[in-house]
Amino acid sequence: MMIDYYFIALIVLRSTPASSCPTGHASSSSNPTGPEQIDHADLLVNDISSLYLNEKFSDVVLVVDNEEFHAHRIVLASRSDYFSVSLYGGYIESHKKKVPIKEGSATSVKVLLQYIYSGRMDLSILESKVILELLILSNVYRFTNLQFSLCEYLRGKIDVHNVSTLFAVALYYQIKELEIDSLNYIDSHALDVLQSEDSLSLTYEALLLILNRDTAYANELDIFRAVCRWIKKNQDHLVPGDKTKILSAIRYELMDDEELSEVRQSELVSSDRNILDVIKLSIDSLPRELNNRGRLEPNVNFAVGPPNKVSQIDGGTMIVLNHLSTLNYIEMELYDEQAISYTYYIEVSKDRLKWLRVIDHSNYHCRSIQRLWTNRILVRYIRIVGTNNTSNKTFSFLKVMYNTDKLHLVEIKNGLVAPKYNVALPSMGLAVNKRQPDCLQVQLAQPYVLSSMRILLNDGNSRTCGYIIHVSVNNEDWELIVDNSKKPARSWQLFKFDPTPIVYIRISAVRTSKKDELIKSVHLVTPAPVSLDSDAPTKQSWSIIRLLGRK
Helix, strand or coil, X not given: CHHHHHHHHHHHHHCCCCCCCCCCCXXXXXXXXXXXXXXXXXXXXXXXXXXXXXXXXXXXXXXXXXXXXEECXXXXXXHCHHHHHHHHXXXXXXXXXXXXXXXXXXXXHHHHHHHHHHCCCCHHHCCHHHHHHHHHHHHHCCCHHHHHHHHHHHHCCCCCCCHHHHHHHHHHHCCHHHHHHHHHHHHHCHHHHXXXXXXXXXXHHXXXXXXXXXXXXXXXXXXXXXXXXXXXXXXXXXXXXXXXXXXXXXXXXXCCHHHHHHHHHCHHHHCCHHHHHHHHHHHXXXXXXXXXXXXXXXXXXXXXXXXXXXXXXXXXXXXXXXEEEEEEEEEEEECCCCCCCEEEEEEEECCCCCEEEEEEEXXXXXXXXXXXXXXXXXEEEEEEXXXXXXXXXXXXXXXEEECCCCHHHEEEECCEEEECCCXXXXXXXXXXXXXXXXXXXXXXXEEEEEEEEEEEEHHHCCCCEEEEEEEECCCCCEEEEEEEEEEEECEEEEEEEEEXXXXXXXXXXECCCCCCCCCXXXXXXXXXXXXXXXXXXXXXXXXXCEECCCC
């Protein structure tokens, strides 16, 4: 018998378990394929697979819903850290022939066992309920790669009929990727989700989390009705106080008098003094800022197509969205050829009564296309107002959206964009407004907070010169950020400085000796796209650099 166990152990240890490689690819050998190489991996996998549900050599039985599955401890332990600890770690399972499995059904456990012995699973033939049970099993028994694959599959299958269940499972088992995707879907389809049969499967914690989100957008009375339906369905599972907490999460201040009348007359509310007090407190808070809900629709451009309204106002332009929406990005065009620079500010509002200034470029020169980022805001009205010499100009909205595609490329510092990509490009609105043998001055499209630059002097040839760099936001007040006037320089120059608002950049040549030449050409990149310790540009940095030298 010992020989049999040794044989099984040898097969398992020499096989390539499907959970050993996160990418799902088998490891490659550095040795070339040839007659001296023997590859019987397929035969080995077949040998292991033949042990699936085979009583031969079986030393453990998994019991699920009174159904028994013969298995082999060493196979289970080699494929799962959980089984390794429970079956060989001195726990009660280490000494029992039969081990109960509490999670999942007999069907899902049988599929999991097949995966353990073969490394394969065909999701196309499985019911959605079984796949969800397999996700739970893979989480509980620590099949990391299987959980990843199942999670990716389910993320692509989210719809109104399963998102509540998926979210509740992801929240309970802390499967973050599925949790985030489920919440995003719920935000965009809140009413349909809450009115679905699947929403009745939400846990108390999951429902409360949804109700407390500003981005779960729906009419508040409809939300109240859906919550009442959930409470009636789940009341036997609620503990004292749960019903009050859930009904208190409804934003009664967003309802009109007719809607509030229906709420007060409902069976759940009329008999609960605590909820009536919550409603009264909510109504009394009306003079203060409303705790609104707004849609979160990532990467949907609200600036194009109906039913949004764009109108000209005194000194600027206003756009009215069809509903309260969550935004973080506004893109607009400044296209008056006679205006060298624009100055403006942007204000937003939920109700057109109280306005919040989110962008203030009143003291910064701007031109061309403006790519403006803000912290996440909930708005319906957006107005752009020109100041100084642009007070009577109109503005053209290009994009109004919640941008997630490029969110990782920017930071917001003191209301200005701190980019992680090169903004010194003609495609980004860069303009050369002064070009002389000893000086080059450029203007960025808008103010950016920058802290690093990379320049290439005179195409990297032997010509050298000293230089100084000044920056400004208005072409009047200049700040010195680099002084290399006493040392001749050539080729690539890399430097960093304290984060500084910048619109204009002026590079001036300084002759350090009679032999030194003045600047003939300059390549400029800001912020620097590579490490400041690097001696040479990468291919990426070279490809985005624009020659800004003398014609």
